[in-house]
Amino acid sequence: MTGAEALPPFAEDIFVSKGKGVQLLGSRCPQCGRAFFPRTGICPDDGTATEALRLDGEASLYSFTVVRTKPPFALPAPYPVGYVDLPKHDLRVFMLLDPDRIDALEIGMPMRLASGEMGVDLKGRRCIRPYFTPADTKG
Amino acid sequence: MVHILGIGLTPFGRHVERTIDHIGGQAVRAALADAGVSAREIEGAFVANALGAMLLGDTTIGQTILSGLGLRGLPVVNVENACTSGSTALWLAWNAIRAGQMDVALVLGVEKMCVPSLGLIDSGRTAIDTQLGLVTPASFALRARRHMHEFGTTHAQMAAVVEKSRRHALMNPDAMFRRAETVEQVMAGPSVADPLTRSECCPIADGAAALVLVSDALARRHGADIRIESVVLRSGDYGNPADLVRWKTDEETAARAYEMAGRGPESIDIIECHDAFSIAEILHCEALGLCAPGEGGRLAASGETALGGRIPVNVSGGLLSRGxxxxATGVAQIVEIATHLRGQAGDRQVTGARTGLAQCMGGDLAGDTKSCTVAILSR
Structure with a gap:
């Protein structure tokens, strides 16, 4: 993905990518402890201002599908999506999955976050999107 | 108590050459004629339209349609609540009569969506999930895959929902898809979002449905014989982690509707539910208490939810075949149930039906629905 590092993220405040490390940006309510993704500034349950939280730790695949209709935002055809469990934060997040590992996907498998050029953003520009890939994906 | 006096339908299909006024007007005229009341007797109107602002660039469509039918100088409320827009209009009208605000209310659900500008339905273009590829069929495919994993539900059981839907629609002259389809044919179709094939996703359509609701006093005068026992409207909980196969919002909306009506699923004779996808009917049957959690796939394949079975579901053909x-969907569900309670459903009549339930669901947020409705009717 030559030149991919220069492309903008598809949206702000969703993920950070430093070298090989990619993390989702969440938040946590200091009052009730609830974690959020995407990040929310105010806890909807008690109105407390939240703290920034990077969603690290283990990840496993809760469910997945491969979308085979015409993709929105010029995503790859076909493209897989899924819900991934982040037990450390008690969160289940919806995310793109690795379009090159469709045949490997199984519910319950360990996953890790990656990012790369995928599709276009709301303004039609090429952009970087985060995606989960099986933990054993090389690279 | 609120009663249904009149019902009307603009059959669902592709009405490319017709304007939304025309599509909506046909259903309203039919409902007024069925009720035996004139336009001037309507005291308030609740008009549901979900997509007109986006697809047609039209707003306040209710007044546009009703002004051409002689309904003027009355409260008109336009309602948008995704796939529950129509059932939300019913909820509003029901409450307006219960509150004593009016004795005769019109409910109209109308949609014109067979236009070139319609893409795949999603949760709104700016939503992060949408930008990460969440189209509506995918959100139900994710539920389907998890249901198969947790409960051993098979793709053939899901396809059985469609086979039944098509069989029912053959008996409904107002349905959009009127051709039989076997389980094997459903499964062999092109995949939209694995495992869901094209036949497991409901078709878009143009159409309208209308109701005339009346108070007790007018029901006695006109001889209305269908009662609305309960209508419940509820937003999602948006809890995280969201359980994709035990739909709490669906279950709690149904539980409240049963409680308010003073009856349970065992005393319901006919059900119309929001089968936007094959797996959706399976999930809703579980949430409505027709079977134990996880047993919806086996229930669909058993024949118990087909016409002549223990509890017929979507005898109209549902969203999958009626369109x-x-x-319009949420209102059409009520029209269908009222038709059965009157004993006027022809070949698809559920024999001796005295109670019916309609369930609708719309929108997608944080792995939950944004809106759910359940209504219970009796005669």
């Missing part, structure tokens, strides 16, 4: 003009 799904978004805001």
């Amino acid at each position: 799904h003009p978004v805001a």
